[in-house]
Ligand SMILES: [Zn+2]
């Protein structure tokens with residue numbers, strides 16, 4: 277199961293479809309970290325984060341509502357390196373995005 281998910285994730289990041297989507301999201305967000313922007317900081321962002329992780333929501337991999345531009349520091353805060361799940365910060369972002377986009381994103385899980 278875990279192997280399958282890792283493979284799926286690798287396949288997304290290798291594909292040209294992802295490269296195009298990533299470029300689109302960076303442009304949409306003005307190449308700025310959207311998390312820093314909430315705190316009035318202007319910082320370049322080069323990471324496109326899946327708000328609902330690819331491992332668990334492969335069907336949302338290319339959903340623009342599920343994607344956001346972050347700087348490296350903010351991106352690191354979203355992922356728990358040990359569990360590969362989202363941190364509390366990552367979950368808070370997920371909640372905000374769900375509130376913003378409604379039915380265009382999957383229901384939030386109670387975790
Ligand atoms: Zn940031």
Ligand SMILES: [Zn+2]
Pocket residue numbers: 324325326351354355
């Ligand atoms: Zn991420």
